[in-house]
Amino acid sequence: MNRMDNFHDVDLKRLRIFAAVVECGGFTAAENTLNINCSTISKAMSDMESRLGVKLCKRGRGGFELTEEGEKLYQSSAKLFSAIGNHLNEVSNLHKNVQRILRIAVVDNTTPDPNCPLISSLQHLQNEEPNVVIDLHIMTPNEITMGLLKGELDLGLTLIHRKVTGLHTTTLYHEQVRPYVATKHKTLWQQTSLAPSDIANLRLTTYTHREPSPLMEQGDSGQFYFCPQIEGVLILILAGNHVGMLPEFYAQSWLDSGQIKELPVDELRLDSPIVSMSKNEGPKQDLVDRLVEIMAGH
Numbered sequence: 380m381n382r383m384d385n386f387h388d389v390d391l392k393r394l395r396i397f398a399a400v401v402e403c404g405g406f407t408a409a410e411n412t413l414n415i416n417c418s419t420i421s422k423a424m425s426d427m428e429s430r431l432g433v434k435l436c437k438r439g440r441g442g443f444e445l446t447e448e449g450e451k452l453y454q455s456s457a458k459l460f461s462a463i464g465n466h467l468n469e470v471s472n473l474h475k476n477v478q479r480i481l482r483i484a485v486v487d488n489t490t491p492d493p494n495c496p497l498i499s500s501l502q503h504l505q506n507e508e509p510n511v512v513i514d515l516h517i518m519t520p521n522e523i524t525m526g527l528l529k530g531e532l533d534l535g536l537t538l539i540h541r542k543v544t545g546l547h548t549t550t551l552y553h554e555q556v557r558p559y560v561a562t563k564h565k566t567l568w569q570q571t572s573l574a575p576s577d578i579a580n581l582r583l584t585t586y587t588h589r590e591p592s593p594l595m596e597q598g599d600s601g602q603f604y605f606c607p608q609i610e611g612v613l614i615l616i617l618a619g620n621h622v623g624m625l626p627e628f629y630a631q632s633w634l635d636s637g638q639i640k641e642l643p644v645d646e647l648r649l650d651s652p653i654v655s656m657s658k659n660e661g662p663k664q665d666l667v668d669r670l671v672e673i674m675a676g677h
Contacts, residue, residue: 390427401453556649612624
């Protein structure tokens with residue numbers, strides 16, 4: 380009598396055929412399920428019986444019927460397949476038990492915007508994936524773009540005015556950018572209207588990662604100034620000599636205190652898209668895609 384002292388891949392394959400035959404109630408009935416012909420099934424069953432040295436089933440006019448040994452083998456096989464399934468589930472979930480670092484960069488003064496979904500979305504992601512660690516940086520748009528292209532970042536939340544080859548973007552929301560002037564500005568504080576032709580005589584400033592409005596680009600370039608950060612624009616506004624471009628949410632507290640007001644020039648009002656940006660590839664792409672999906676859902 381042969382014994383299965385050594386278990387091989389072919390034995391597992393024969394066991395799966397045997398289990399399918401039992402569950403389908405016969406050789407012929409198992410053909411469609413296994414996608415093999417009856418002779419191949421019959422040979423696999425014969426080989427299994429020879430390997431074990433026992434008769435597993437009866438075939439005849441009375442139909443398909445398991446022997447006592449066949450019933451025991453079927454029950455044992457069911458336990459084996461269940462154990463294999465549990466093993467595969469544990470292997471597929473291994474990454475959930477390993478700390479994964481998600482490297483994200485954001486442009487300055489973006490998250491205070493009530494339209495920005497990043498904070499609540501990070502909370503949502505970490506509830507789903509407790510072992511995710513967020514490595515967060517504040518960078519300029521150019522630094523974010525280069526960091527993504529070099530593989531130093533996984534995701535950026537930034538402003539973009541043109542497509543970057545090799546990077547995928549998803550527009551999340553639009554930031555409302557408006558022109559503001561301070562109470563110290565002697566000529567503009569009392570203005571209730573301003574003609575576009577007057578813009579060339581103003582000192583206008585914006586931050587370098589904001590695209591200037593077409594109106595700003597039409598005048599004398601010497602009248603336009605660029606600051607690396609939003610706070611620099613605010614300082615120049617409050618100094619009283621500049622008209623500055625600020626996001627509405629950022630300017631609100633200064634409006635409420637009466638230190639600045641919006642300049643009445645519709646042509647200077649901008650809607651800047653805030654986008655997520657990534658390379659759309661890599662071992663953590665599942666996390667990146669999920670975070671973008673959550674943010675876009677907000």
